[in-house]
Amino acid sequence: MEKIKFDKDIKVFYVNAKSFPEGIQEAHQKLHSLITFSKDRKYFGVSRPEQGGEIVYRAAAEELESGEAEKLHLETLVLKKGEYVSITIKDFAKDIMSIDRAFKELLALPDLDPQGYCVEWYYNEKDVNCMIRLK
Numbered sequence: 001m002e003k004i005k006f007d008k009d010i011k012v013f014y015v016n017a018k019s020f021p022e023g024i025q026e027a028h029q030k031l032h033s034l035i036t037f038s039k040d041r042k043y044f045g046v047s048r049p050e051q052g053g054e055i056v057y058r059a060a061a062e063e064l065e066s067g068e069a070e071k072l073h074l075e076t077l078v079l080k081k082g083e084y085v086s087i088t089i090k091d092f093a094k095d096i097m098s099i100d101r102a103f104k105e106l107l108a109l110p111d112l113d114p115q116g117y118c119v120e121w122y123y124n125e126k127d128v129n130c131m132i133r134l135k
Contacts, residue, residue: 001105004086004131010079012044013069014058020047021100027059034072035061045120046077079119084131085109091126102130111135 015031017023024045035041042062050056058077063069069076087102103118109132116133123129 002086002088003134004084004129006079006081006084009081010042011063011069011076012042012046012060012079013063013072013074013076014046014060015074017057017059020055020057024057024059027057031059031061034074038064040064043122044079045122046079046117048117079117080113080133082113083134084119085112085134086129086131089128089130092128093126099128099130103132106130106132 015027015034017027028045041064044060044062045057046060047055047057060077063076085106087106089098089102092098099120106112106118111134113133113135119129119131119133121129121131
């Protein structure tokens with residue numbers, strides 16, 4: 001387990017998954033069909049309980065240019081700057097449930113931001129940081 005610090009807010013646009021966890025892959029595929037891949041862009045999975053406790057999952061990408069989300073007709077949210085507690089998973093596709101286990105471990109920690117998200121940061125094609133913002 002480690003800590004990662006974001007020095008500035010990250011505005012992302014997203015595609016909602018139709019269901020959780022079944023709709024996650026479809027949401028990411030839809031998002032990637034709308035934008036050209038860029039090594040300069042950060043890609044995320046963002047989730048938290050909403051609407052009476054049901055988990056809402058969003059496949060998200062960092063907005064690189066102002067107005068990009070509006071051009072794509074996508075909603076936005078902000079991943080707040082600050083310190084995040086994180087677990088890195090190498091080659092997550094070999095054990096997709098490792099993401100679920102990582103978040104269960106992180107959610108048991110004290111001092112989490114009660115308004116924060118469970119954030120998957122896909123920083124390359126094989127690896128992911130599972131993160132939650134601290135208070």
